[in-house]
Amino acid sequence: MKLKVLITGKNKKVCRDIAEHLENDRGYLTVKCEPTRAALFDVILAELPKVIIIALGDETIETIGAFDVLKDVSRQGNCTIIVIAQEDDENLFKKYTVLKKVLFLSRPISLFALYEKMLEIEENIENNKDKNPEVFREFINEHADDKFRRKHILVVDDDSDQLFNIREQLEEFYDVTLVKSGEAAFKYLDRHSPDLILLDYLMPQMDGPEVLRRLKSCYPDFQTPVVFLTGMSEKSAVLRTLTELRPQGYIIKPAKKSKLVSKIIDVLG
Numbered sequence: 001m002k003l004k005v006l007i008t009g010k011n012k013k014v015c016r017d018i019a020e021h022l023e024n025d026r027g028y029l030t031v032k033c034e035p036t037r038a039a040l041f042d043v044i045l046a047e048l049p050k051v052i053i054i055a056l057g058d059e060t061i062e063t064i065g066a067f068d069v070l071k072d073v074s075r076q077g078n079c080t081i082i083v084i085a086q087e088d089d090e091n092l093f094k095k096y097t098v099l100k101k102v103l104f105l106s107r108p109i110s111l112f113a114l115y116e117k118m119l120e121i122e123e124n125i126e127n128n129k130d131k132n133p134e135v136f137r138e139f140i141n142e143h144a145d146d147k148f149r150r151k152h153i154l155v156v157d158d159d160s161d162q163l164f165n166i167r168e169q170l171e172e173f174y175d176v177t178l179v180k181s182g183e184a185a186f187k188y189l190d191r192h193s194p195d196l197i198l199l200d201y202l203m204p205q206m207d208g209p210e211v212l213r214r215l216k217s218c219y220p221d222f223q224t225p226v227v228f229l230t231g232m233s234e235k236s237a238v239l240r241t242l243t244e245l246r247p248q249g250y251i252i253k254p255a256k257k258s259k260l261v262s263k264i265i266d267v268l269g
Contacts, residue, residue, distance in 0.1 A: 002026075002027055002028055002029060002122075003028050003029070003049075003050050003051055003118060003121065003122055003125075004028070004029045004030075004031065004047060004048070004049045004050055004051075005019075005022055005028050005029070005030045005031070005049055005050070005051045005052075005053060005118075006030075006031050006032075006033055006043060006044070006047060006049035006051070006052045006053070007019050007022075007030055007031070007032050007033070007052075007053045007055070008032070008033040008034065008035045008039075008040065008052070008053070008054055008055070009035050009053075009054045009055030009056055009057065009084070010035055010055070010056065010057040010058060010059065010063060011055040011056060011057030011084075014055035014057070014084055014107070014109070015032060015053075015055045018053060018055065018084070018109070018114075019032060021111060022118075025111075025115070026115065026118065028118070031043060031047050031049060035054070035063065035066055035067070036066055037066045037068070037069045037160065037161075037164055038160035038161060038164075040066065040067070040069045040070065041069050041160050041163070041164070041178075042160060042180070044069070044070070044073065045179075045180070045184075049079060050078075050079060050080065050121065050125060051079065051080045051081075051082065051118065051121060052070065052073070052079060052080070052081045052082070053082045053083075053084065054067060054081065054082070054083045054084065054102075055084045055085075056083060056084065056085040056086075056089035056090070056093060057089065058089070059089045059092050059093065060092075061092075061096050064092060064093055064096045064097060065096065067097065067099065068097070068098050068099075069164070070099060071098050071099055071100070074099040074100045074101055074102070075100045080103065080117075080121050081099060081101070081102045081103065082102070082103045082104075082105055082114075082117070083102050083103070083104050083105070084104075084105045084106075084107060084109060085104060085105075085106070085107070086106070086107050087106075090104055090106075103117070150173070150174055150175050151173075151174050151175070151195040151196065151264075151268055152174065152175045152176075152177070152192075152194045152195050152196075153170055153174045153175070153176050153177070153194060153195065153196050153197075153198060153264070154177050154179065154185065154188065154189075154192075154194040154196070154197045154198070155167070155176060155177070155178050155179070155197075155198045155229075156179050156180075156181070156182065156184075156185045156197065156198065156199045156200055156203075156208075156211065157178075157180065157198075157200040157203070157229060158180050158181060158200060158203045158204060159200070160180070162200070162229070162253065162254070163178040163180070165254065166178075166198065166229075166260070169255075169257040169260055169261070170260065170261070170264075173261060174264070177192070177194065181203065181205065181206065182203065182205070182206035182207075182208075182210065182211035182214075183205070183206065185197070185199075185211060186211075186214070186215075186218075189215070189219075193224070194224060195224070195225075195268055196224065196225045196226075196227065196248075196264060196267060196268055197224055197225070197226045197227070198227050198229055198251070199211060199212065199226050199227070199228055199229065199247075200228075200229045200230075201228045201229060201230035201231075201237075201238055201241075201250070202230070202231070208228055208229075208230075209241050209244075209245060212226055212245050212247060213245065216245070225247075225248040225267045225268070226247040226248060227247060227248050227249050227250060227251060227263060227264075227267060228241070228247055228249070228250040228251070229250070229251055229253050229255075230250050230251070230252060230253065231252070231253060238250045248267045249263065249266075249267070251263055
């Protein structure tokens with residue numbers, strides 16, 4: 001098995017050199033990405049890398065904050081994050097990052113040390129893959145403690161910044177899943193049942209009303225509450241859609257946290 005490696009960071013030269021060495025020396029599949037929240041979010045969802053390498057260079061609090069989008073993969077431990085940095089950038093990163101676990105590698109880079117670590121990651125993945133899933137028979141009672149569990153919100157919006165803002169507003173109170181299209185929403189709903197869907201009204205390819213029509217058509221017993229996210233300019237169209245599709249309402253974006261949470265409480269209790 002060959003690892004898929006995401007390489008990002010402000011130090012473009014280090015990113016370029018690392019990608020070249022990993023591709024030529026080890027045959028890894030590398031994916032390069034701009035160090036912005038939106039770009040990282042999109043690539044993580046699309047590529048599902050097993051290793052993320054961040055090459056720091058002349059960082060600020062704001063540029064380090066862009067990597068906060070990696071906190072889920074850092075917390076879950078299903079992806080190894082390696083940060084290449086000099087001392088000043090390393091100290092700044094440690095002070096302001098929200099990531100739970102990263103590995104630091106100093107410059108100048110020891111390719112030997114990097115290759116050893118990558119080999120270790122490969123072996124761990126291979127060993128875990130071979131574990132027999134039949135030894136344990138897991139049962140999850142989805143109805144246990146329903147009264148007290150955190151509600152689960154699915155947010156569908158093609159704008160990454162909107163997705164980030166909504167998650168930041170809601171994650172104190174709810175479990176939040178983000179997807180960027182109607183197609184991705186359907187894939188998620190095939191396997192999961194959120195308590196509420198926040199659905200962008202205007203999206204390319206499949207807009208919010210079309211998503212809701214297909215949900216009602218594909219799932220005859222569909223009962224999940226849906227609230228549209230819409231700009232002020234589409235308000236009149238949304239009001240017509242309310243009569244046709246009967247969602248649980250709409251929210252004008254960008255919405256303040258208090259209004260967003262208040263609407264969700266109105267719907268879910």
